[in-house]
Amino acid sequence: xxxxxALIIGAPIFGALMIGVACGYALARRRADRGYRQLAALLLGxxxxxxxxxxxxxxxALGAAFAAVNALADALMGTRRAGIESDxxxxxxxxxxxxxxxxxxxxxxxxxxxxxxxxxxxxDAEFLTGLHPEPLGIAPWLDPNGPTRFDTALPxxxxxxxxxxxxxRRGGRDHLVLVASDLSRALxxxxxxxxxxxxxxxxxxxxxxxxxIQATAEALQRHAADPRQIRDGLALIERRTRSLAGFIRRxxxxxxxxPPMPEPAALGPLLHxxxxxxxxxxxxxxxxxTNETMLDPAQIEQALINLIRNAADAALEAGGAxxxxxxxxxxxxxxxxxxEGRGLPQxxxxxxxxFTTKPGGSGIGLVLAREIIEAHGGxxxxxxxxxxTGAQALITLPG
Numbered sequence: 348x349x350x351x352x353a354l355i356i357g358a359p360i361f362g363a364l365m366i367g368v369a370c371g372y373a374l375a376r377r378r379a380d381r382g383y384r385q386l387a388a389l390l391l392g393x394x395x396x397x398x399x400x401x402x403x404x405x406x407x408a409l410g411a412a413f414a415a416v417n418a419l420a421d422a423l424m425g426t427r428r429a430g431i432e433s434d435x436x437x438x439x440x441x442x443x444x445x446x447x448x449x450x451x452x453x454x455x456x457x458x459x460x461x462x463x464x465x466x467x468x469x470x471d472a473e474f475l476t477g478l479h480p481e482p483l484g485i486a487p488w489l490d491p492n493g494p495t496r497f498d499t500a501l502p503x504x505x506x507x508x509x510x511x512x513x514x515x516r517r518g519g520r521d522h523l524v525l526v527a528s529d530l531s532r533a534l535x536x537x538x539x540x541x542x543x544x545x546x547x548x549x550x551x552x553x554x555x556x557x558x559x560i561q562a563t564a565e566a567l568q569r570h571a572a573d574p575r576q577i578r579d580g581l582a583l584i585e586r587r588t589r590s591l592a593g594f595i596r597r598x599x600x601x602x603x604x605x606p607p608m609p610e611p612a613a614l615g616p617l618l619h620x621x622x623x624x625x626x627x628x629x630x631x632x633x634x635x636x637t638n639e640t641m642l643d644p645a646q647i648e649q650a651l652i653n654l655i656r657n658a659a660d661a662a663l664e665a666g667g668a669x670x671x672x673x674x675x676x677x678x679x680x681x682x683x684x685x686x687e688g689r690g691l692p693q694x695x696x697x698x699x700x701x702f703t704t705k706p707g708g709s710g711i712g713l714v715l716a717r718e719i720i721e722a723h724g725g726x727x728x729x730x731x732x733x734x735x736t737g738a739q740a741l742i743t744l745p746g
Contacts, residue, residue, distance in 0.1 A: 390416065399424075447526070448464055453520040456477055457476060460475040485499065506530065511528075513526065564580075610642075613637050619634060628669055631668060631669070631671070634671065640744070654742075655684055661688025671684055680744045681741070682741075685739040688737050725743050727742055
């Protein structure tokens with residue numbers, strides 16, 4: 348009887364206990380669900396770029412998750428702030444650059460540009476966004492395999508323009524940056540430099556001829572009755588005018604240099620043949636077997652004759668010799684003509700037409716040699732030897 352009574356009395360207590368457990372479980376689950384929903388909202392905000400939301404402090408594993416999300420939001424906020432500051436600095440730098448910088452987006456339209464780009468294209472930089480390159484006249488600039496020099500007439504100038512292309516990825520998509528520079532200023536500076544050199548040489552040459560002619564004419568006026576004075580004076584005038592006419596003719600020949608007519612030819616035998624023509628000084632050659640390459644044999648021969656003759660002239664004055672080497676450094680052919688002379692007295696005027704340091708020199712040979720070599724896609728570099736006195740002419744030609 349006592350056991351049954353205890354059982355009857357304990358049943359309500361057990362029921363109340365079970366109800367309390369169920370209510371506690373429901374409350375805990377509701378709190379957990381609220382925490383999970385808060386965590387989900389925070390993650391969605393981070394995904395959408397809202398880094399200002401923060402989770403409240405909590406205990407346990409959920410609290411640790413909240414703390415990690417808050418730390419992630421702080422880091423992303425710092426990264427965004429640094430990016431904004433970097434973009435602002437980059438914008439100021441691009442605005443201060445004279446080069447026109449145009450950014451092309453994945454859809455082929457302009458998504459940005461600096462003030463120089465706006466000036467070039469005839470609008471404010473802020474209005475460039477969304478424009479297509481085609482109506483602006485710069486669509487050919489986008490071709491990755493196209494040329495880098497363009498003569499496009501644009502609102503900001505007529506060019507010529509040198510365009511560099513830089514590709515980059517942003518947001519997983521390809522973008523293109525065009526950097527356009529105006530070559531006209533550089534070309535004008537180069538033209539002025541050439542004209543200054545040309546005028547300096549012309550003044551020197553004409554002064555050398557006109558000075559004696561004027562002095563002779565004045566002397567003839569004072570001694571008009573002396574046949575010998577008249578004869579000598581006229582002979583001097585004739586020599587100086589003939590020299591001046593030859594000088595002008597050499598300039599005309601330089602201006603009439605025809606374009607090369609390439610044909611298959613081997614440089615090795617050509618160099619051996621030219622070297623054999625020079626007998627005034629020892630000529631040492633180191634020329635291996637060479638394959639045929641496309642060149643104009645007559646023009647290249649003329650250029651090499653001029654350079655080897657100059658080297659021999661320099662070596663003759665110092666009692667030295669000349670070394671000629673040829674090597675294949677694919678895709679180029681390199682020729683070196685090295686003398687044991689006294690070296691180059693000065694190098695800034697070497698390629699000024701008419702400039703010469705040799706008595707009776709024309710000042711055209713080096714200019715002609717460089718014109719021929721560059722017309723073949725090569726280069727000519729003159730310098731003093733680094734190992735001893737003397738000069739070297741280094742030629743590079745396409746192989």
